Each structure stands twice: as C-alpha cells, then as structure tokens.
Amino acid sequence: MTEESIFAGFGGQGILSMGMILAYAGMIEGKEVCWMPSYGPEMRGGTANATTIISDKSISSPIISRFDTVVALNQPSVDKFESKIKPGGTIIYDASNIINPPTRDDITIFGVAGSEAAINLKNMRVLNIVILGSFIAARKTVTPEAIMKALASVLPERYHHLLPVNQKAFEAGMELVINYK
Amino acid sequence: MGEIKLMKGNEALSEALIRAGCDGYFGYPITPQSEVIEYLSREANARTGMVVLQAESEVASINMVYGAAGTGRRVCTTSSSPGISLMQEGISYIASAELPCLVVNIVRGGPGLGTIQPSQADYFQATKGGGHGDYHMIVLAPYNVQEMVDHVKLGFELGEKYRTPVMILGDGALGQMMEKVELFEQMPRKTEFPDWATTGKKEGIHRSIITSLFIQPEVMEQVNLRLQAKYREIEKNEVLYQTINCEDADYIFTGFGLGSRIAMKAMEMAREKGHKVGLIRPITVYPFPYDIYKEFAGKVKGILDIEMNAGQMVEDVRLAVEGKTQVEFYGRMGGMIAGPDEVYEYFEEKFLGGK
Amino acid sequence: MSTIPNFIEIPVNPEIAQKEFEVYSKPSTLTDKPFHYCPGCGHSTVHKLLMEVVEEMGIQGDIVGVAPVGCSVFAYDYLDIDMQQAAHGRALAVATGIRRMLPDKLVFTYQGDGDLAAIGTAETLHAANRGENILTIFINNAVYGMTSGQMAPTTLEKMVTTTSPFGRDVSTQGYPLKISELLAMLPGVTYVTRQSVHTTANVRKTKKALRKAIELQQEGKGFCLVEVVSNCPSNWKMTPLQSQQFIQEKMIPFYPLGDIKTPEGK
Numbered sequence: 001m002t003e004e005s006i007f008a009g010f011g012g013q014g015i016l017s018m019g020m021i022l023a024y025a026g027m028i029e030g031k032e033v034c035w036m037p038s039y040g041p042e043m044r045g046g047t048a049n050a051t052t053i054i055s056d057k058s059i060s061s062p063i064i065s066r067f068d069t070v071v072a073l074n075q076p077s078v079d080k081f082e083s084k085i086k087p088g089g090t091i092i093y094d095a096s097n098i099i100n101p102p103t104r105d106d107i108t109i110f111g112v113a114g115s116e117a118a119i120n121l122k123n124m125r126v127l128n129i130v131i132l133g134s135f136i137a138a139r140k141t142v143t144p145e146a147i148m149k150a151l152a153s154v155l156p157e158r159y160h161h162l163l164p165v166n167q168k169a170f171e172a173g174m175e176l177v178i179n180y181k
Numbered sequence: 182m183g184e185i186k187l188m189k190g191n192e193a194l195s196e197a198l199i200r201a202g203c204d205g206y207f208g209y210p211i212t213p214q215s216e217v218i219e220y221l222s223r224e225a226n227a228r229t230g231m232v233v234l235q236a237e238s239e240v241a242s243i244n245m246v247y248g249a250a251g252t253g254r255r256v257c258t259t260s261s262s263p264g265i266s267l268m269q270e271g272i273s274y275i276a277s278a279e280l281p282c283l284v285v286n287i288v289r290g291g292p293g294l295g296t297i298q299p300s301q302a303d304y305f306q307a308t309k310g311g312g313h314g315d316y317h318m319i320v321l322a323p324y325n326v327q328e329m330v331d332h333v334k335l336g337f338e339l340g341e342k343y344r345t346p347v348m349i350l351g352d353g354a355l356g357q358m359m360e361k362v363e364l365f366e367q368m369p370r371k372t373e374f375p376d377w378a379t380t381g382k383k384e385g386i387h388r389s390i391i392t393s394l395f396i397q398p399e400v401m402e403q404v405n406l407r408l409q410a411k412y413r414e415i416e417k418n419e420v421l422y423q424t425i426n427c428e429d430a431d432y433i434f435t436g437f438g439l440g441s442r443i444a445m446k447a448m449e450m451a452r453e454k455g456h457k458v459g460l461i462r463p464i465t466v467y468p469f470p471y472d473i474y475k476e477f478a479g480k481v482k483g484i485l486d487i488e489m490n491a492g493q494m495v496e497d498v499r500l501a502v503e504g505k506t507q508v509e510f511y512g513r514m515g516g517m518i519a520g521p522d523e524v525y526e527y528f529e530e531k532f533l534g535g536k
Numbered sequence: 537m538s539t540i541p542n543f544i545e546i547p548v549n550p551e552i553a554q555k556e557f558e559v560y561s562k563p564s565t566l567t568d569k570p571f572h573y574c575p576g577c578g579h580s581t582v583h584k585l586l587m588e589v590v591e592e593m594g595i596q597g598d599i600v601g602v603a604p605v606g607c608s609v610f611a612y613d614y615l616d617i618d619m620q621q622a623a624h625g626r627a628l629a630v631a632t633g634i635r636r637m638l639p640d641k642l643v644f645t646y647q648g649d650g651d652l653a654a655i656g657t658a659e660t661l662h663a664a665n666r667g668e669n670i671l672t673i674f675i676n677n678a679v680y681g682m683t684s685g686q687m688a689p690t691t692l693e694k695m696v697t698t699t700s701p702f703g704r705d706v707s708t709q710g711y712p713l714k715i716s717e718l719l720a721m722l723p724g725v726t727y728v729t730r731q732s733v734h735t736t737a738n739v740r741k742t743k744k745a746l747r748k749a750i751e752l753q754q755e756g757k758g759f760c761l762v763e764v765v766s767n768c769p770s771n772w773k774m775t776p777l778q779s780q781q782f783i784q785e786k787m788i789p790f791y792p793l794g795d796i797k798t799p800e801g802k
Contacts, residue, residue, distance in 0.1 A: 394610075
C-alpha cells in the first residue's frame with residue numbers, strides 16, 4: 001500500500017496540520033511516512049499545501065508529479081490539482097467553498113459539506129479535522145484510532161481540552177463520506 | 182533500536198547536534214534553516230550545557246566557530262546559501278589552521294538573494310573549496326531526514342579524525358520535510374581535549390598556536406603539501422555511496438541528496454515499464470565516488486544525472502566515466518524541482534529515442 | 537648587497553653578566569624572539585607591559601590571546617602563551633568563541649585601529665554589547681601600518697597618509713572615529729581607558745590600566761577596552777622622537793588620555 005496525497009487550501013486553514021496528523025498516524029501504525037510542506041513545482045499560485053506519503057515500503061521521492069488523493073479546501077486547489085490525480089484516484093473537496101467542482105469522470109469525487117459541519121460544531125477551526133475524517137473514510141489509509149492518537153500527540157497539551165470537539169469533527173467528516181450520495 | 186520520532190529535517194539535525202555532545206553552536210538566522218537556531222536556543226543549554234549563541238552575522242558566527250574549534254571543542258554553525266557565501270573566508274582559515282568543525286548548508290535557490298525555495302546550486306562551492314586557497318571540506322549529502330541525523334555524528338567524527346571542517350550539504354526541502362527518524366542516544370560532551378587546543382599554556386614547554394599565516398612561501402608550500410596529503414587520505418578512506426538495482430542495469434540514474442530521491446522514483450517508473458535502470462547515489466560528494474561510476478561506465482548504455490541546479494555534479498560524473506558512456510543531465514533551477522514524470526520523459530527522449 | 541642579520545649577537549662578558557648586577561630583564565612570559573617592529577614603535581612596549589602583568593599575576597597558563605591582522609599579526613611569536621590568529625577584523629568573534637568554550641580562562645584580543653574600528657566594527661560593537669568577558673587591547677596609531685601607511689578610521693583630520701595624500705578631507709573621507717567613547721556607551725562594557733606609551737610616566741599608567749583590566753576580567757565583569765595611543769614612525773615618515781612629539785601635540789589633543797568608563801562609575 002502506498003498513498004500519495006496532497007492537502008491544499010489557503011494558508012490558515014490548517015492544511016499543513018492535516019498532512020502532519022496523517023503522517024503521525026502512519027508512523028504510529030509502523031508505516032513509512034513523508035510530509036513535505038509547500039515545496040515543489042506544484043506550490044506556485046497562492047495555496048498552502050502539504051504532500052503526504054504513507055507507505056508499507058520505503059519512500060523514494062517526496063516530490064511527486066501525480067497523486068492518489070487530492071484534498072482541496074479552496075477553488076485554486078481544485079483547479080490546480082484535479083489534473084494531477086492518477087486515473088482511479090480520489091479528490092475530496094469542501095463543497096461549501098467551491099463554485100466549480102471537479103469534472104473528471106475517471107476519478108472518485110467527494111464534495112463534502114465540511115464548512116457546514118464545522119459551523120454545526122460552532123468551531124470553524126476544526127474544518128481541517130472534518131475533512132481529514134472524510135479522507136480517512138474514503139481512503140482508509142490509517143485507522144481512525146491512529147488519527148486520534150496522532151492528534152493528541154501533535155496538539156500541544158494546553159489545547160488538549162479541544163480534543164473532544166476534534167473527535168466530533170473527525171467523526172462528522174467520516175459520516176459525510178459514509179453517507180455520501 | 183533508538184528512539185523513533187516524526188521530525189522536520191532541521192529539527193532532527195538540531196536534536197542530533199545536542200545528542201552528539203556538541204559544545205558550541207554559533208549561528209545567524211536565515212530561511213530556510215532558522216528552525217535550527219530556534220530549536221537549539223530552546224533545548225540545548227538546559228539539557229547538556231551546550232553554548233548556543235546568535236551572532237551578529239554569518240561572518241561573525243564562522244569566526245566564533247574558528248575560535249571555539251581552536252579550543253578543541255565540538256562546534257557547529259548552520260546557514261543557507263547567501264550566509265554560507267559570507268562564511269567562505271572563515272572556512273578557508275579553518276581548513277588551513279586544521280580545525281575540526283561542522284558547517285551545515287541548507288541550500289536555497291540563487292544566485293544573489295535568490296529564493297527561499299530548495300536548491301542544490303552550491304555543489305561547486307561546497308565540493309571544490311569555496312573560499313580562497315587550495316582546500317577541501319569533507320562534504321556529506323543527506324538524502325532523507327534520517328541522514329540529517331546520522332551525518333551530524335559522522336561529520337563530527339570525520340572532522341576530528343582528519344582535523345578538517347566538514348559540511349552537511351542539505352537543501353530547503355530536506356530541512357522542512359518531516360519523516361520518521363531513529364535518534365541515537367545522548368552522547369556525553371567531551372572532557373578530554375587534543376593537545377593542539379588553545380586552553381592555556383601547559384606547564385613547562387608546550388603551548389598551542391592556531392594560525393593559518395605562514396608568510397614564507399617555503400613554509401606555506403609545506404602546509405599545502407600536508408593538506409593535500411590529508412585530502413588524498415580522505416579520498417582513499419572515506420568515500421561513501423549507495424547503489425540500487427545496478428547489477429542488471431542498462432542505464433543508471435544518479436543524483437545526490439534530494440535529487441537522488443527524484444531519480445529513485447523515476448527509476449521505479451522506468452522499472453515498471455520494463456527498462457533496466459539502476460541508481461548511484463553519492464553520500465560523500467567530497468570525496469566523490471569516481472570509481473563506482475568508472476566501474477559502470479563501460480557496462481551501461483547511459484547515465485542520467487538529476488540535480489536541482491544547472492548541472493554541477495554532472496561534471497564529476499563526466500570526469501569519472503572518461504567519455505566511455507553517454508552522460509545526460511536533467512535539472513531545474515532557482516528553487517524549482519523536477520518531478521519524477523519529467524525526469525522519466527527526459528530519459529525516454531534522450532536514451533530511448535522518444536516514446 | 538649585504539644580508540642584514542635578524543639581530544646582532546652582543547658578546548657577553550661573563551664577569552659582568554651576573555644576577556646581582558642586573559638592572560633590567562624581560563619578562564619570562566615573552567619568548568626569546570626579537571621583536572620585528574620598527575624602531576621606536578609602541579607595539580614592543582605594549583607587548584612587554586602586557587607580559588609583565590601576566591608574569592606578575594601568574595596567569596600564563598590561564599590566558600589565551602587573539603592576534604589580529606595588522607602589524608601585530610605575529611604577536612604569538614613573542615607572547616609566550618596559547619594564542620589564535622584571527623582573520624582581519626574578526627578577533628572579537630574568535631575571542632567570543634574561545635571565551636564561551638573556556639569560561640574559566642582569561643581571553644584578550646590585541647588589535648589595531650583598522651582591524652578593530654574599520655573592517656571589524658560589527659564584531660567589536662557586538663562583542664562589547666554582549667558584555668563578553670574579553671579584554672581588548674587597542675593600539676591606535678592612526679594609520680594602516682602593515683600595508684604601509686594608508687588612511688585608518690582613526691587618522692586625524694588633515695593628516696597625510698598614502699590614501700589621503702592631501703590630508704584627510706573629512707567632507708569626503710569621514711571623521712576620525714573615537715571608537716572607545718562609542719563603546720563606552722554600551723551597558724555590557726565595564727572599563728574603557730585611553731593610555732599611551734610615549735613617555736615613561738605614561739608607560740607606567742598603561743601597565744596599571746592593563747592590570748586593572750585583567751583583574752576585572754578575573755572577576756567576570758564584562759568587556760574591557762584599553763586603548764593605547766601609539767605611533768608609527770615609519771609610515772608617519774618621522775624619527776621615533778618626532779613621532780612621540782606628534783603623539784603629544786596632535787594625537788592626544790584629539791584622543792585625550794584617561795579613563796572613559798570605569799566600574800566605579802566614571
């Protein structure tokens with residue numbers, strides 16, 4: 001199993017953390033991991049992004065041209081990365097933020113209402129965790145338990161009172177994909 | 182098995198400095214490696230008593246390293262390309278005075294102020310001397326976060342073995358990316374120091390002088406001969422490289438540091454398509470592993486070198502193969518990095534006559 | 537052409553050369569190598585004074601010096617202690633590295649005006665501002681000696697040098713820099729004094745100042761600077777005696793002698 005993914009959106013949306021939590025969860029499960037922020041030819045154009053690779057075998061290049069999965073939290077990210085998805089790959093985007101959704105018919109598309117879910121939890125800052133939940137439900141790269149463990153490790157202790165709302169956000173995100181029509 | 186952590190390259194390197202029993206760090210902030218001085222300022226002194234000092238410039242920091250190294254302590258500085266350019270005079274003095282120290286260059290795109298994006302355009306500067314006079318540093322080229330850690334320990338050991346400055350030649354991407362690392366155990370700081378160190382005149386006869394000034398040319402030539410003899414020793418003993426899939430290879434991809442990982446991915450793509458491609462990755466870029474290229478020069482149909490610059494290491498590859506095989510180069514510059522796809526396409530175009 | 541010997545061996549009469557007749561001897565902390573400095577130059581005097589203090593205080597094994605680029609680049613040939621030679625202007629960075637590694641030792645730099653106040657200004661200012669426990673001995677002779685007489689940052693107004701051949705024109709070449717007064721303003725600096733070695737009385741005062749500075753170093757009181765207004769007969773194109781007069785008549789009026797800052801609160 002190798003999952004080559006990229007998380008992309010505006011700076012401040014917690015894009016880099018999404019990839020970092022995934023990488024951390026991969027490490028907890030004993031997998032090889034690589035997380036690379038905002039670097040490489042795909043970075044130009046105002047989006048923050050993090051390439052995250054999780055694999056059972058050792059990882060060669062952290063710079064990759066095509067992705068198994070793209071997670072896009074804004075329109076420029078959809079526009080930029082839709083064409084970089086491998087045939088049969090997946091795109092997950094925040095439907096509340098995107099006007100022109102992806103159009104390819106050789107990939108799986110999840111337009112999830114992430115922002116709405118975050119608003120329901122009265123905390124826009126958990127949007128990234130909502131979408132990470134959707135990612136895990138769609139890709140099953142690591143277990144949800146590993147993600148929650150990773151979150152507890154990545155989040156500084158002074159924010160640990162936020163773990164319950166993050167847990168809810170994560171579960172809400174998973175449901176968005178499980179119940180996806 | 183040591184402790185396993187998920188760490189950014191720059192932070193892993195900083196942690197390794199502390200664990201290697203480094204006595205002193207002198208540096209000046211510059212993107213993309215400021216995490217090093219930040220991490221050390223936070224962690225180092227309380228844990229090991231290591232001195233961490235933010236200097237007023239890279240010129241000052243390398244000269245602080247000179248002074249501190251002259252006391253026989255384990256010392257280090259880190260910077261990125263423009264800062265390393267400023268240090269060249271000091272490095273030349275350090276090489277001439279034969280002081281061990283570690284200099285880390287997290288390379289960014291140039292020339293000039295350039296960009297903060299990753300690059301490998303300082304290869305010539307690192308491997309061919311860099312400053313004035315005939316000298317070399319041992320130059321280690323890590324290709325992942327694990328080697329950012331391992332090379333710290335190796336770098337200190339080689340520096341002390343040969344009394345020479347050692348450079349770790351990384352790049353902005355290696356500094357910023359996170360990977361799993363196995364950290365070595367905390368090593369004690371040194372308590373015994375070499376007798377050439379300036380630690381106060383010893384009782385009786387012995388005193389230490391650290392200098393690179395030998396004004397009589399006859400003497401300066403002897404100093405040069407001694408340095409050159411040392412470099413020949415290093416070239417004989419310390420060459421490190423890795424080969425993958427070379428046994429049956431028709432073609433060889435090559436590159437150092439991050440470039441070698443892009444080459445590795447392109448090699449995997451080529452193998453999937455049935456082309457027998459292998460990989461040579463120099464781990465020391467000075468001393469350069471000329472012999473391994475020479476060995477394959479007559480056997481393979483071609484070598485493709487991938488770098489994040491205009492083609493620097495490729496000159497050493499060409500020197501090594503002595504025209505016996507076709508050598509092609511693919512690189513991007515100024516902070517742009519070639520993707521494995523474009524590398525593979527270039528391979529098809531140059532060696533397989535297009536698609 | 538005859539070869540000029542390094543120094544002339546004076547035949548010694550063993551009947552006279554007895555300890556009881558001794559009126560003068562060099563400190564044991566100086567090597568036996570004869571100074572290469574020009575006749576009349578202040579460097580030799582300051583070297584000797586410093587090493588007398590080192591001998592008297594019994595700190596030969598506890599002190600590490602840094603030689604600059606300039607006439608005193610070979611200071612380690614004469615001062616019989618552990619020393620490092622620094623790149624031009626970087627003596628205080630080198631000394632910082634040494635002192636931070638050897639917190640129990642005494643560290644000094646020995647620098648000229650070009651080294652300390654031109655190419656090395658940033659290192660000088662910041663080492664002083666960090667309050668490094670370092671003593672800087674600053675020889676101010678208002679000229680670049682080793683490179684044969686170019687203008688220095690401390691060259692007096694209208695003073696002729698090879699790069700101010702019509703006299704230093706402050707409108708285009710800037711003003712003579714009183715770096716000691718500048719450094720005295722910094723809180724990390726404990727003791728700044730300006731002395732000279734052009735008369736016997738001044739030689740004694742300079743020695744006292746050096747001793748005081750080293751004692752402050754032993755107490756870890758921060759940065760100390762002893763400036764010595766000195767001469768350069770060769771590049772000033774003067775006899776040694778004329779150069780001493782020049783110090784008295786021209787240098788001292790602009791660079792007044794005495795303490796600029798003391799821990800007691802001047």
